[in-house]
Amino acid sequence: MSDHLLSTRDLSRDAAVALLDVAEDMADTQRRTVKKLPTLRGTTVVNLFFEDSTRTRISFEAAAKRLSADVITFSAKGSSVSKGESLQDTAQTLQAMGADGIVIRHQASGAAAVLATSGWTRAAVVNAGDGTHEHPTQALLDAFTIRKRRFGAGSRGRDLAGLDVVIVGDVLHSRVARSNVWLLTTLGATVRLVAPPTLLPTHIESWPVEAGTDLDAAIADGPDVVMMLRVQRERMTEAFFPSAREYAALYGLSAARADRLRADALVMHPGPMNRGLEIAGSVADSPRSTVLEQVENGIAVRMAVLYDVLAGERTA
Amino acid sequence: MPLRTLLQADDVRRAITRMAHELVEHDPDADRLLLLGIPTRGAVLARRLAAEVARIAGREVPVGVLDVTLYRDDLGTQPTRATGRTDVPADVDGATVVLVDDVLFSGRTVRAALDAVTALGRPAVVRLAVLVDRGHRELPIRPDSVGRNLPSAKSERVRVLLTETDGRDEVTIE
Incomplete structure (x- = not known):
């Protein structure tokens, strides 16, 4: 179907539904006696991680191994990259080693697209997170999780038309939010962003979303899904909100707020969670939380x- | 090459009835018969065969769908194939599994199906039932029950049409 997965923005509704199917x-x-499939036997997948991400890396590693691909993990730390090797030299080295697919996580927005279009490698490129740009597989697993909870065994072939999704928190730094905005709206859902004014991107008028700063108002509208974003302290070089306590009070999903959600509303979080900051521990562990299903899916x-x-x- | 009809609706119906009799005679004592059709038309045929076997033997036979896409050996020779749903309603361990497909040609789909079925468990016996055997095997695979042997040239295209998927029962060659 496609040679790379760089962004959810490129996906049509039908292509996205086909991927989810x-x-x-x-x-x-994965419920069979023998879970390993022979499908990608003889294929080499390189996990090229310039940023730490244990969860995403082991998830891709498990996925590739279940399909019988050979997996090579290349972490930038302690590698030639820390000695100043460029992305070009790294990519050409991996090409020479026979990589068929490269799963790349990079701190620079657009790194995956550069790798895919540079001509440095013929490998298929999968974007596992590039800067504050996109994290397409996270959005796909979120859409999959919503669809599975809503429609169960009848999920195949369906999109998310008519569902209201609220994405809450650090939208400015969040590639998860961006990928979800494009994918969920392509699938027919309505997306509303809620964040402190300092954590909303400046060019948001061009996005197919509503944006606001009042979490209680968004919850009062009875959304189907509330997706909490992680407060990414490591990406914040300045003070975006006065204190963690104030953030939790205004934008955290507390037990009291969760109680005002519809009985069948879902609470999602891409992990890792800051319990007590953007989400209360009791909400993260409640039946409406999909946190562990997201990992499995x-x-x-x-x-x-x-x-x-x-x-x-x-x-x- | 011009399109010719090789089997009419009545021929298809009789072939399925005969195959059902063969299955019952083959394994008269099999209390754990499980029919698994290979999509798309093998799955339709499996349902029809199961209904016939039920009529002849007087008992219900579980029937499911076995998608073999992820086990194929020719994935790299064409654009990515869509996968299909596998739905197996009974335990494969110890069962007499009958794989059902519309056309038997190179045998590669059946090889993939053998891998797919053994990933689900360890059947007591695996048999193969096909509506049409057109020859040109590339692997040592032989059917146990055949609706009709139809010798063909390797370049010809044999198509099985079934009412459920195509609006009518017919087998054509061109």
């Missing part, structure tokens, strides 16, 4: 993505 089939295989979704970019003949 493949992920359903992948999830089913992440493997099936990444299997679907790796299958999509690596199994068919290469068109490039």
Whole structure:
């Protein structure tokens, strides 16, 4: 179907639904006696991580191994990258080693697209997070999780038309929020962003969303899904809000706020959570929370993505 | 090459009935018969066969769908194939599994199906039932029950049409 997965912005509604349907089939295989599939036998997948991310890396690693690919993990720390090697030299080295697919996490927005279009490598490129730009597999696993909770066994073939999703928190620094905005609206959902004014991006008028600063008002409207974003202290070089206590009071999903949600509303979080800051521990552990399902579904979704970019003949 | 009809609706119906009799005769004592159709038309045929077996043997036979896409050996030769749902309603361990497909040609789909079924468990026996065997095997695979043997040239295209998927029962070659 495609050669790379760089952004959810490029995905059409039908392509996104097809990917989620493949992920359903992948999830089913993980309930079999033999969970390993021979599908990508003989294929080499390199996890190229310039930023630390244990969760995303092991999720991709599990997905690639379940499909019988050989997995090589290349962490920038302690590698030649820390000695000043450029992305170009790293990519050309991986090409020479026979990488068929490269899963890249990089601190620079656009790094995955550069790798895919540079000509340095013929490998299929999957964006595992680039700067504050996109994290497409996270959005796909979020959409998959919403669809699965809403429609259960009848999920295949469906989009998210008519669902109201509120995304709360540090939208400014969040690639998860960006990828979800494009994907969820493509799938027919309505997306509303709630954040402190300092944590909303400046060019948000061009996004297909509503934006506000009042979490209580958004909850009063009875959304189907509330997605909490992690407060990313490591990306904040200045003070975006006065104190953690004030942030938690205004933008945290407390037990009292969660009680005002509809009985069937979902609470999501991409992890890792700051319990007590953006989400109360009791809410994260409640039945409406999908946090652990998101982790489990992440493997099936990444299997679907790796299958999509690596199994068919290469068109490039 | 011009399109020719090889089997009419009545021929298809009779072939399925005969295959159902063969299945019952083959494993008269199999109390754990499980029919698994390979999508798309193998799954339709499996449902029809199960109904016939139920009529002949007087007992219900579980019937499911086995998607073999992820086990194929030719994925890299064409654009990425869409996967399909696998739905197996009974335990495979110890069962007499009958794989059902519309056309048997190279045998590669059946090889993939054998891998797919053994990933689900360890059947007591695996058998193969196909509506049409057109020859040209590339692997040592042989059907146990055949609706009709239809010798063909390797370049010809044999198509099975079924009412549920195509609006009518017919087998054509071109």
